[in-house]
Amino acid sequence: MIKHFTKDEILESDSFFRRNLINCLSGYKSLNLIGTKSPEGISNLAPFSQVFHIGASPPLVGILFRPHTVKRDTLENILETGYFTMNQVSPSFYKEAHWTSARWEGSEFLHTGLEELYLDDFSAPYVKGSPLQLGCQLVETQTLKVNQTVFVIGSIEHIYVEEKGLRTDGSLDLNVLESVTVSGLDEYHVAKKLARLSYAKPDREVEEI
Amino acid sequence: MIKHFTKDEILESDSFFRRNLINCLSGYKSLNLIGTKSPEGISNLAPFSQVFHIGASPPLVGILFRPHTVKRDTLENILETGYFTMNQVSPSFYKEAHWTSARWEGSEFLHTGLEELYLDDFSAPYVKGSPLQLGCQLVETQTLKVNQTVFVIGSIEHIYVEEKGLRTDGSLDLNVLESVTVSGLDEYHVAKKLARLSYAKPDREVEEI
Structure with a gap:
């Protein structure tokens, strides 16, 4: 059976229902x-999908940020310092990764058990134990007219990847x-190759x- | 063991290796x-990630298109007609989905075995059998200064979803x-919830x- 929603039905639905549905x-x-x-000098860590x-x-690499209408530490730090890291998450710390999204006072590294790591004099912190880490520099930002979503473009300055996941043709085995x-x-998964x-x-x- | 690539090493690497790595x-x-x-009146179908x-x-919903420097049927049709559908892919037709990316003459529906479906007088074709189908209307486009990538924003006018995957809170069970x-x-996967x-x-x- 197929369920059909028109735009009007979506707009009239409960806001919690709508948010869950549209985000999926x-x-x-x-x-x-x-x-x-x-x-x-305060470090910050937040999950992005x-x-x-x-x-x-x-x-x-590009990242979409929700409209910059409230304080957004990650976006503000990128705009002010020009540097950020991206760290992929594995099953051993996905709950801590989710927990970084709480409204912490001070650095998320102090509270969630995740450890910060500094490499190559790069000013932004990496996450220790992440299987794929990127060091990035801000290149460009654009704001979408329709709802002030902010699009940030960064250049990839460093890649750190666990060798077991790097194939000889350059592709990564994300399953490994x-x-x-x-x-x-709020729903997390691992994947299995077809x-x-x-x-x-x-x-x-x-x-x- | 961790493998480290600097930006210079990335830029100096073989173009095939670099393309695989950065895309992953x-x-x-x-x-x-x-x-x-x-x-x-020629229908078109193409995969987007x-x-x-x-x-x-x-x-x-937003979609990124590669720079509009060569003929891009999907982007041109969206800009000219204002309408498009999005159809999620399941394991039963992921090979056909991949095959739509070949340089076909005429409609991909004629060649790949995928069937077009028209619903609610919506002018763009849906893919028959897709478990989650969206009917969308063009709202806004932006071009990124850094490399002329085109960002298309559409409003979601219709949602068709298999009821077995719709939870009471509005979220979708993508595993189901x-x-x-x-x-x-070129690598395809299914996922398993943590x-x-x-x-x-x-x-x-x-x-x-």
């Missing part, structure tokens, strides 16, 4: 902890890295590679 | 087939819907709900 529609999302440091590939040459994926607002598929061409069916 | 860094991505129709939640009230997630350029977690507060550890 985009499907599985990546999960990264973004580490920053304020100009005053809206991270995107922008380009490979130069290597760029045990990257966690998130759906909606297949890698050959480059798609009209003259032959795709094959597993 | 954002983690697991959602997979949607976007259905459109040209002003001349860069789809985002923009807002719940009104319900909005068997939504497929993609990593890098847990849903309670709203994070500083005064107590998060719990499974």
Whole structure:
């Protein structure tokens, strides 16, 4: 059976129901902890599920932030200092990763049990034990007219990855890295590969590679 | 063992290696087939992995398109007609979904075995059998200065979802819907839930709900 919602029915639904539903529609999302440091030297860590590939040459990453209408430590630290880290989450610390989203006073590292790590004189903190860590520098921001969502683009300055997950062709085995994926607002998953598929061409069916 | 790449090492690496690596860094991505129709009436279907939640009230979705420097049927059809559908992919047709990315002459529906479906006088085609289908209308586009990536925002006008995946709180059980997630350029996965977690507060550890 198929359930159909029109836009009017969505808008008239309970706000909690609507928020859950709409947040699930985009499907599985990546999960990264973004580490920053304020100009005053206070470290910050927060979970983000809206991270995107922008380009490979130069290597760029994009992050969507909710409208900047209330205090948002991560966004403000990035805008003020220009640096941030992205740290993928594994099952051994996904609950601590979720917990960083609480309204803590002071650094999330002091409260949640996650440990900060500083590498290569990079000013923003990495998360110790994360299987895939990126050190990034702010390049550009844009604000969407429709609802003031903020889109931040960063250049990838450093990549640290557990070697067991790096294949010889450059691709990463996220199953081996045990990257966690998130759906909606609060649901966490691991993934299991179906297949890698050959480059798609009209003259032959795709094959597993 | 941790492998470290600096930006210079990334830029100097083989272009195939670099493309694979950088495309994997954002983690697991959602997979949607976007259905459109040209002003001349030719339907089009293409896979997209860069789809985002923009807002719940009104319900909005965002899609990133590669720079508009070559012919891009999906983007052009959206800009010219204002309408598109998004269709989540399940394991029963992920190979056909991948195959839609080949350079077909004419409609991908004619070649790949996927069937088009028209609902509620909506002009863009849905994919028959998809467990979660959205009918969307163009709201806004922005082009990123850094590399001319195009960001398209659509309003969600219709949602069709298999009832077995819709929970009473509005959230979707993507494991039950068997939504497929993609990593890098060519690797497909299903997911398995770890847990849903309670709203994070500083005064107590998060719990499974």
